[in-house]
Amino acid sequence: xxxxxxxxxxxxxLFVGITAFAQKVQPHFTHEVFNQLEFAHRGGYANGPENTLxxxxxxxxxxxxxxxxxxxxxxxxxxxxxxxxxxxRVLASDKETFVTDLxxxxxxxxPLRDASQGIQFICTxxxxxxxxxxxxPKLGKKDFILELDFKPSGEQTVPAIMELCSMxxxxxxxxxxxxxxxxxxxxxxxxxxKELAKADAKIVTGYALHNSPEDKKLVAKISxxxxxxxxxxxxATVLDANICMINQRFVKxxxxxxxxINAYSANTQCEKxxxxxxDIAYTTDCPAGCxxxxxxxxxxxxxxxxx
Numbered sequence: 138x139x140x141x142x143x144x145x146x147x148x149x150x151l152f153v154g155i156t157a158f159a160q161k162v163q164p165h166f167t168h169e170v171f172n173q174l175e176f177a178h179r180g181g182y183a184n185g186p187e188n189t190l191x192x193x194x195x196x197x198x199x200x201x202x203x204x205x206x207x208x209x210x211x212x213x214x215x216x217x218x219x220x221x222x223x224x225x226r227v228l229a230s231d232k233e234t235f236v237t238d239l240x241x242x243x244x245x246x247x248p249l250r251d252a253s254q255g256i257q258f259i260c261t262x263x264x265x266x267x268x269x270x271x272x273x274p275k276l277g278k279k280d281f282i283l284e285l286d287f288k289p290s291g292e293q294t295v296p297a298i299m300e301l302c303s304m305x306x307x308x309x310x311x312x313x314x315x316x317x318x319x320x321x322x323x324x325x326x327x328x329x330x331k332e333l334a335k336a337d338a339k340i341v342t343g344y345a346l347h348n349s350p351e352d353k354k355l356v357a358k359i360s361x362x363x364x365x366x367x368x369x370x371x372x373a374t375v376l377d378a379n380i381c382m383i384n385q386r387f388v389k390x391x392x393x394x395x396x397x398i399n400a401y402s403a404n405t406q407c408e409k410x411x412x413x414x415x416d417i418a419y420t421t422d423c424p425a426g427c428x429x430x431x432x433x434x435x436x437x438x439x440x441x442x443x444x
Contacts, residue, residue: 163318166341166374168416170280171397174203176420178402179220183423186251187227188218190260190268197272201424205284205401208262210297215241216262216304219288226250228259237293263304270308273319283320284343284377284399284420290326298329298336305337317341323377323399325360330371343375343399344368348382368396375399380408380419388415404428 165171177196181204185192188206196204207220223233228247236244241261249257262285273281289297301322309316322333323343333342344367350357360367361382368376375397378387383400391398401420403412406427412419422428 163341165280165282165318166321166397168392168397171282171375171399171418172416174280174282174399174418175201175424176203176205176282176284176399176401176418177201177424178205178420178422180204180206180218181422181424183404183426183428185254186249186257188220188260189249189257190265191254191257193260193265194268194272196424197276197278199425202278202280203282203284203418205286205420206262206265207286207288208297208301209236209288210293210300211236211241211244212238213240214296214300216297216300217241217244218260218262218265219244222288262301266304266308269319270312281319285320285322286345287322287324287329290324290329294326294329294332298332302336305340314339321375323375327360327363327367327371330367330373334371338372341375342371342373343377344373345377346382347379349379365394377401377420380412383412383415383417385415388417392416 177193179187180189180193181196181201182188182192184195184199193204193206206218208216209219210216217236219227219236221227221236223235224230224239224244224247225233227250228244229250230247244259247258249259251257269281269283287297305316317339321341321343323345324330324333325345325347327344330342330344333340344364346361346364347357348361364376367373376391377399378401380400380403383398388398398417399420400412400417402422403409403419404422404427409419409421409427
């Protein structure tokens with residue numbers, strides 16, 4: 138009698154665990170769908186200024202089905218599409234002011250430095266989501282995915298995630314639960330993964346790794362060493378890995394764990410040919426084409442002849 142009770146209890150626990158995991162996995166986040174995607178890096182900035190609504194829409198209208206954007210938070214807790222910590226490279230300003238030190242209105246008052254396609258200003262995440270909510274169904278892109286490279290960390294983590302969740306709640310009223318199928322949040326910070334899981338377990342998350350950063354090399358090595366633990370503990374679905382980390386052993390290891398891989402960034406022809414040898418997704422500056430040169434410097438060790 139006691140043995141049967143224990144068996145029933147074990148079966149129930151396993152059922153609950155499997156059900157909870159199944160609820161996290163969205164239809165787009167399967168190997169069959171996700172691994173076919175080519176993410177437009179920073180909105181696909183080979184075709185226009187990075188992280189702008191105009192560039193993103195241009196790429197989508199040209200057939201792109203997946204877009205990666207960078208998300209930061211302003212001083213007044215607004216989420217904006219911006220890559221750097223400071224504004225001077227992207228915006229027409231010589232001041233090395235932190236994005237987090239400016240309000241949305243102050244950022245919106247400074248045009249982008251790149252005016253090759255007309256004067257443009259930064260885009261908020263809300264503006265992008267509102268536009269995609271109309272555009273994606275209209276274009277019939279049923280397997281579209283937006284990757285949010287989430288930059289806020291430290292003291293900004295919780296307020297930024299609260300703002301993101303508020304946006305999700307608002308859009309769920311019109312889109313429904315299917316909303317979670319169209320985006321995932323990627324981060325280099327384990328604590329962000331933890332807070333995302335606490336705030337909304339339905340959000341698909343990704344953990345980002347870089348094996349050769351310019352600084353914080355020790356932190357990078359520790360992150361790689363503990364990646365499996367961080368991902369398992371916080372139920373992360375995607376591993377965003379620097380392209381230099383990709384080889385057969387690496388892909389086999391993570392695929393066996395049921396993890397999806399998105400390699401960044403494959404830009405030149407030889408890089409894209411190399412990545413095509415693996416059944417994984419990848420991110421590129423040049424969607425639907427190849428960049429004329431590798432924007433990340435020297436050719437990779439597996440492609441010495443790349444020019």
